[in-house]
Amino acid sequence: MMKLLLTGIITFLATISFSQSYSNDREKFVKEFQKALSEYGRGEFQDFSKKELPQQLLETSEFPDNYFTKMVEVCNLMESKKIKPYPTIYNYVFSVSSFVKNKQSNESYNAWHNSVDKLLKSRNVKKIKDFTTMSAGFFSVSSIATSSNFKWYYIGGEYEFVYDKKAFIRFKNGNLVCRIHSKKSKDKGAIIDSAVVINTEGIYDPFLKKWEGNQGTVTWEKVGLNPKETFAKVNHYKVSLKSSTIRIDSVLLTSPYFNQPIEGSLNDRAFKINRETDKVYPQFLSFNRKLLIKDIVQNIDYTGGFALQGASCIGTGTVNQMAKITYKKEGVPFIVAKSPQIFITEEKVKIKKSIMALYLSSGDSITHAGINFVYDLTKKKIELTRFGNGIGSSPFIDSYHQMEIYVPKIICNEGDANLLFTFEFGTSQEQKVASFESNLFFDEEVYDRLQGMASVHPLVAISRYCYKYDEYILTEGKAASALGLTISQAKSTLLKLSNMGFISYDTENKTVVVNQKLETFVKAKAGKIDYDNMVFKSDFRPKKLTGYSPEQIKKDKYLQSVQELYKKQNEERRSLKNFATMSLTNFDLDIIAIDHIMISAKNNTMVFPSGSDVKVKKNRDFNFSGWINAGKLEVNTIAAKFNYDEYKFTLLKTDQALFRVRPMKQQDGPKPIPMQSSLAGITGEILVDSPTNRSGNSKDFGDYPKLKVENSSKIFYNSEYIYRGAYDSTRFYYTVEPFLRDSLNDFEEKTFRLKGELVSAGIFPKIKEDLKIMPDYSFGFSTIAPEGGLNFYGPEAKYENKIVLSNNGLQGSGVINFVKSVSESKALTFCLTQQ
16 A cells, blocks of 8 residues: 555655746747757747747747646646657647737637647547648748648638637638649759639647638639639539639539520649649539530530539530530531530530431531541631541531441541541551442441351341330430340440441440331341442452462462552552542542442342542442443443442443353353453443342343443444454444343353444445354354345455354455456455555
8 A cells, every 4th residue: 555655645745846847937948949859959949949049939929827827737648648748838839929929819728729739638639730730831831731741721811719629710801722743853942733712711720630611713714714804603502622622512603605504513733733734623514404505616606514624624515415516617517416414615526436427518517426526726727537436436427428338537627618537547548448328328248247156146136125115215224125135245246236337335325226227137137128238348458469479469460560550559549548539529538548339139240440449420320431241241431320229320421332151161260351442432331230129130021131221232243352453443343233232241152232333444235144152152243145245345245144243353264256267265254454
């Protein structure tokens, strides 16, 4: 018992001794305070202890005695609790000094000190340390909350401490500021970024670090906007100073975009900025999502919600109520683009995955379900760019030409009367290809490949689901269910179908829009609708002659010519910049680098355009020059048109037309043989198929394709291979009467006939004899001179017997009566007389 009592007495005496470290004598207190801080090195705190505090305590009467007495008592109490002189005791003394220096009211001082007293009674030393640190920071540099990454300040104005179970600080007529300071040695302490509410008032809880404010203004000055033109008026708001973010539910924004302030919410944040593009605060979002801003930038009207992110204006909407821009050309809406978000700056308007429509003056449009839209205001250029997988890879839908266009990008330059169909900068040559596909296109091979190992074709599965539930806009889950797969299993299939234009798959919003192409393929395969095979493919990819060794090419002149053609094309196409251009005046679509155009697979009809370009008109009509292959017919056109509605070619001007026929003798092999004769200068039509049977599937139209020649054409025999061109084409030719030749795929060579007459340069009078296909695969005939013979090189000679026309020339055998002489031969070749 005595031992315990002795221990208690010693402890009590030690406590009394410890608690008396700071004297009630002002001069001694100053020296003791200075001595306590001396072991903590140099700093501003030393300047305070050696200059400001001595002056305040010893040289003036400003410091009240009751403040000093209380301060000594608290310092000794802190020391008794083993609280270090620095920073806590120092921060406390500095704070008391600041109350005196700033001439704060006794009520404010007492409110603040009530919290100090309460905290000292608790056992939580950290709380008194935090409170005094906050107090000293506020009194020294106006900071009210500190984090390792940011600091909050209240700068300017007035303040007072109030006490209601704990201390609060009431502020008014100053600025609430959050700052990020640099930690780098070369510019340490410099302000990197800040968030500010100007001229605001509020109550601050330093223990919970919560601010409840009233009134104030937030500007966008830190991102370069004029604070007199763009600012938000704040009413009541709350902020946690544990983060560097200000969120205000309701503000009134004044902006040059509007005549009146608009309501919305506001976010601001101070954070480390590395790039100009990171300057995305302050942020404002309007409540009204149907705002109209005329000429928000040059030539563009805007409808939707309004947001500011830093200096960027952003159009806002929802999936169901999208923001919209209308680009005007000569005051008339030209392009409309919709999206939940539209980014607008002084330099650019940018929209990701926009629903876009480009309107033509014809009333038609070019549309896309998810295109990237960029309007470069400095370059006066609009770019519409397809991208990646999913909805962005869907084709452009062209209602004027009735085509789906798979091209990477469409560009519209202001002042240019053309749209440019092009590719992204940096695209490799091997990827430069674009397709302009008829919206009734069907390819059975593509259809069959898509089925793979699935028991039900994916196109059929989706079509059935849509028909059953009468839904053509599906959730990702419903589309997967239609395929009989989980979402993760279905994604690759959905992406593939989207890339091919069968669906538009939005991977972000998880929606699938079923396109007309899917229904076209399903119904075409089932024979429920007619279809076509038309695709215009612009191909800049390098061509190589494969499947032959260098030795084989070296020995074969044809292969050498093909190799040279490829080399020439590769060089030409390497420098090409646009797959196509479209006139905004007459809407002609000029497509280049086309190797061939399939018109009808069933009827073996294709076009090989010369110069590899065509001019596409409305509804897939097109003008061109080059070769037309229709069944066994091949026509080299100088000017021709294709009419889609009537599914026919109009031959305006041609060079030659020839037939590639089946071998008529076994020794000629199995392959078709090009005839040695051709028709020159035919005009007329090639009827590919009935307009109701473009697919060629119906057997009711088996006599297509048809050739209808409307003029008298000629066949010449002036080839160098025929007696070195002895038969002068101006005097020796066969005139073919207009004719209709059907069944160009499968006509019978032996019964083929053309009506007309031979003009033989005076060898014989005109001979009216039907042409047929001769054994040497030329057009000709074999006939017998009439009784009495034919005039032969004039009226003085007569020829009787056989006359044969072929690529062997004009030949015969038999008797020639000349004046009083008679000649007979079994093999005669008749040549032209000299003129």
